[in-house]
Amino acid sequence: MALTETTTDSVKTTLSGARYHTCVVENHDFVPPKDFEFPGNLVPVQINPKGPTEVPVKTFVDYSKPENEYRYKDFLPYNTLTSEDALTPYEHVDAASRADPDKKALLDAIPDKKDMTPNIGTEIRGIQLSGLSNQQKDELALLVAERGIVIFREQDFVDQGIDWLREFGSYFGRLHVHQWGVHPKDAPELTVVFRDSDKGSYFDNQAEGSLNTVSWHTDMSYEKNPPGVTFLSSLSGPSCGGDTLYANTMTAYDRLSPTMQKFLETLEAVHSGTRQNLLSNKTNLVRRPGIDTIHPVVRKHPVTGRKALWVNQEYTTKIVGMKKAESDLLLNFLFDHIHRGLDFQTRARWENGTVVVYDNRMVQHSVTLDYPVGQGGRRHLVRVTPQAEPPSL
Numbered sequence: 001m002a003l004t005e006t007t008t009d010s011v012k013t014t015l016s017g018a019r020y021h022t023c024v025v026e027n028h029d030f031v032p033p034k035d036f037e038f039p040g041n042l043v044p045v046q047i048n049p050k051g052p053t054e055v056p057v058k059t060f061v062d063y064s065k066p067e068n069e070y071r072y073k074d075f076l077p078y079n080t081l082t083s084e085d086a087l088t089p090y091e092h093v094d095a096a097s098r099a100d101p102d103k104k105a106l107l108d109a110i111p112d113k114k115d116m117t118p119n120i121g122t123e124i125r126g127i128q129l130s131g132l133s134n135q136q137k138d139e140l141a142l143l144v145a146e147r148g149i150v151i152f153r154e155q156d157f158v159d160q161g162i163d164w165l166r167e168f169g170s171y172f173g174r175l176h177v178h179q180w181g182v183h184p185k186d187a188p189e190l191t192v193v194f195r196d197s198d199k200g201s202y203f204d205n206q207a208e209g210s211l212n213t214v215s216w217h218t219d220m221s222y223e224k225n226p227p228g229v230t231f232l233s234s235l236s237g238p239s240c241g242g243d244t245l246y247a248n249t250m251t252a253y254d255r256l257s258p259t260m261q262k263f264l265e266t267l268e269a270v271h272s273g274t275r276q277n278l279l280s281n282k283t284n285l286v287r288r289p290g291i292d293t294i295h296p297v298v299r300k301h302p303v304t305g306r307k308a309l310w311v312n313q314e315y316t317t318k319i320v321g322m323k324k325a326e327s328d329l330l331l332n333f334l335f336d337h338i339h340r341g342l343d344f345q346t347r348a349r350w351e352n353g354t355v356v357v358y359d360n361r362m363v364q365h366s367v368t369l370d371y372p373v374g375q376g377g378r379r380h381l382v383r384v385t386p387q388a389e390p391p392s393l
């Protein structure tokens with residue numbers, strides 16, 4: 001029966017199986033490679049104009065059962081079934097532009113702070129993000145721009161609830177709504193990362209054919225206003241593994257010769273969001289059509305003035321004006337340079353209550369899928385993703 005001819009009630013009864021996206025979503029930034037095989041267990045979600053506008057992602061554990069108690073049920077993943085227009089342009093004013101360059105209001109309030117490596121990362125304890133004044137938030141934006149990532153431990157961040165997270169994130173910029181990423185119920189402005197099975201997800205399918213699960217990228221670099229200061233917070237995770245890797249692309253730029261730097265500053269590249277939609281196109285779960293956007297290969301932070309490489313392996317497809325062989329050679333050189341620079345990389349080990357704040361303009365990151373999950377185990381995070389200015393030099 002054609003679904004558009006049915007009522008909402010009949011959809012609920014006749015399509016109980018088909019209303020769920022049957023693969024467990026792990027990496028919302030995953031881009032299917034050319035030879036990617038779509039898992040056989042994908043079921044298209046039937047769109048009914050009179051039906052629900054979002055549906056729960058089917059998880060390995062059925063959290064609707066009372067015996068499966070879980071503190072963060074409010075953050076379980078949902079898919080949206082709506083079809084929306086492209087994002088509108090957004091005029092960004094960076095919070096760091098209001099900061100005192102010495103950052104004294106923030107730094108003087110932190111009892112325990114240490115750098116993780118000389119080139120990237122600072123770890124902080126003893127202060128709650130939820131208690132920061134606006135002045136301290138501005139200084140945090142500047143600190144994150146300088147250090148690439150800042151890890152806050154023992155936070156009550158997610159316990160403030162979904163509405164508070166939206167309000168907090170909005171201070172730093174307009175919240176990004178992912179083109180298909182999963183989110184808490186009624187909160188598409190937050191992105192959920194959830195994995196509670198190591199069987200059958202498309203990411204596992206991809207990893208089977210790869211030598212490792214590392215997949216460096218910047219979030220949504222294909223957007224006209226890609227994200228800036230981003231908050232990723234752990235809700236639940238394995239006792240060991242599932243770390244997130246970070247690389248400082250400011251240092252990666254600095255390491256290049258002046259000759260190469262000058263050359264790269266003349267170039268632009270294509271960032272493709274259409275490839276990221278391929279899988280979701282198969283399941284009707286695309287919120288809006290993907291876009292391809294041209295950005296400069298080097299961008300400058302609007303406040304610190306630091307330059308960073310702005311190409312990444314997941315989304316950057318081509319250098320504008322070059323032949324394919326030339327473009328591939330140059331992009332692969334830059335990707336290798338960023339991926340191999342262990343002396344400007346670090347890794348975030350997740351604990352309950354950890355919030356990693358990263359400047360998506362100045363770092364790249366990758367998940368590591370090195371941990372087993374099965375019945376009862378899971379890795380669950382929520383991301384608050386404010387947009388920033390269009391990249392420029």
Ligand SMILES: [Fe+2]
Binds near residue numbers: 217218
């Ligand atoms: Fe990401």
